[in-house]
Amino acid sequence: MTEAILLVGGKGTRLRPLTVNTPKPMVPAAGVPFLTHQLARARAAGVEHIVLATSYLAEVFEPYFGDGSALGLHLEYVTEEEPLGTGGAIRNVASRLRSGPQDPVLIFNGDILTGLDIKALVAVHETSGADVSLHLTRVADPRAYGLVPTDADGRVQAFLEKPQTPEEIVTDQINAGAYVFRRSVIDAIPAGRPVSVERETFPDLLASGAHLQGMVDSTYWLDLGTPQAFVRGSADLVLGRAPSPAVPGRCGDRLILPTATVAPDAKLTGGTVIGEGAVIGPGARIDATTVLPGARVDEGAVLSASLIGENAHVGARTILSDVVVGDGATVGADNELRAGARVWCDAVVAPSSIRFSSDE
Structure with a gap:
């Protein structure tokens, strides 16, 4: 069984005023909280156990989703007392995982709407023998994103900051916010302090010689961090452009x-x-x-x-x-x-x- 961590602790400041009373993953998209779409897609890919890493307005999640049985899932909730960053949030929920040291654990950012083939990402992770596998997507204008170049076999070569000049745009591949971690890598993240997977964990793993594998999947992908993007994502779910089994009605x-x-x-x-x-x-x-x-x-x-x-x-x-x-x-x-x-x-x-x- 593959299990997953969903990072849903962000304050959603760019989405205000939508997130004044509601955490970003609970803002409705296509008629249900956005998080419902992520949970339903994970369940459709065979995931059964998901730990939600919560922080901002953490008290909202469990009363709505409960133990997850209505979605065919077993959900658990872990709340950060202080913001820990992406890596710190992942490490903070490690005690709730059931996986062995070599088993794969899926990790999803809570504000990405995607058509990612989740099973394919897990398969790439297992066949490549990677320590961490990353979903990468290609974008027409990568200047707003960190770049992730890979070699001919898909092995990650570097994590580059947002390019400032045209010469720095060495690839159109970016980190799309979904990963598969070997469980032992999660346990090695420093506990009890803020850690960024993008700025600390991934670069440190590369420097130590770890195997980070990229899988390019350029199906639908949208960061819902702004109101404009959120409205567009909801519309795309209704129109059927973005796939989700949780849309409460026929697409149209x-x-x-x-x-x-x-x-x-x-x-x-x-x-x-x-x-x-x-x-x-x-x-x-x-x-x-x-x-x-x-x-x-x-x-x-x-x-x-x-x-x-x-x-x-x-x-x-x-x-x-x-x-x-x-x-x-x-x-x-x-x-x-x-x-x-x-x-x-x-x-x-x-x-x-x-x-x-x-x-x-």
């Missing part, structure tokens, strides 16, 4: 949860999600947007690539494009917000004195 242009109310002439497109108890008014046009439970969008509002928080209210004829509206916030009628605007939780944006036509 929209996903309307059972207790939501949508006016007959409202138009929902682009992977839009309407959460439980949400209300969409007449003539609203909503594209590639997530409307969380209990929110209300009034008549004639036009929303695109946005996220509307729980119990938030978008007034009539308001236009939102690439906007996050926090939980409980109100954006009054006839407003127009664009280009990454964020409305904080429980804030009120007064109705505008300028009237917008929904056709503009």
Whole structure:
């Protein structure tokens, strides 16, 4: 049996205000907490035991997922008292693992939406005899990422910082945030202090002559660290572009949860999600947007690539494009917000004195 560690302790500061009241892995994507998709994909790959390494708002996870039996899993929870970094978090849960010293342990970052072939990564790890195997993906513009060059056999050669000049871009391969560790490598990580696998563990292993194997899998991959990426990932799940057995309905242009109310002439497109108890008014046009439970969008509002928080209210004829509206916030009628605007939780944006036509 392969078991796994899920790193879900991050504060999600780039996702605020979504993460003020909710840890990043619990923000809904395609109708369920994002973590549900990761757990379901791991279970589909044969994983049965998963330890969640929690920290920020740690008390939220176990009441929702319990022991994991509803997903066919056995879940355990370990909370960091102080932030320990990726490597420190992995080491902190080692006592809950059941694997022997030579057995493989899967590790996933809690904010990556991916179509990774998990079984293939484990197979590469076992056939190569690696100490650690890494999922690598290729990106068109690697300047925002650390680079991971490999040799002709896929063996990792180095971990390079974000390139500053074109000459430093020696590969388009980046660390995609999923690994297989030999259990003994986890036990060798220093305990009780912050450790970064990217900046300390992996470079130190390379320097000591350990075998780090890369597997390039360039299927769907998205870092959900920003609101724009999170909204896109949710839409891609609904549209079927990103695979998950946990989407609560058929893939298509929209996903309307059972207790939501949508006016007959409202138009929902682009992977839009309407959460439980949400209300969409007449003539609203909503594209590639997530409307969380209990929110209300009034008549004639036009929303695109946005996220509307729980119990938030978008007034009539308001236009939102690439906007996050926090939980409980109100954006009054006839407003127009664009280009990454964020409305904080429980804030009120007064109705505008300028009237917008929904056709503009």
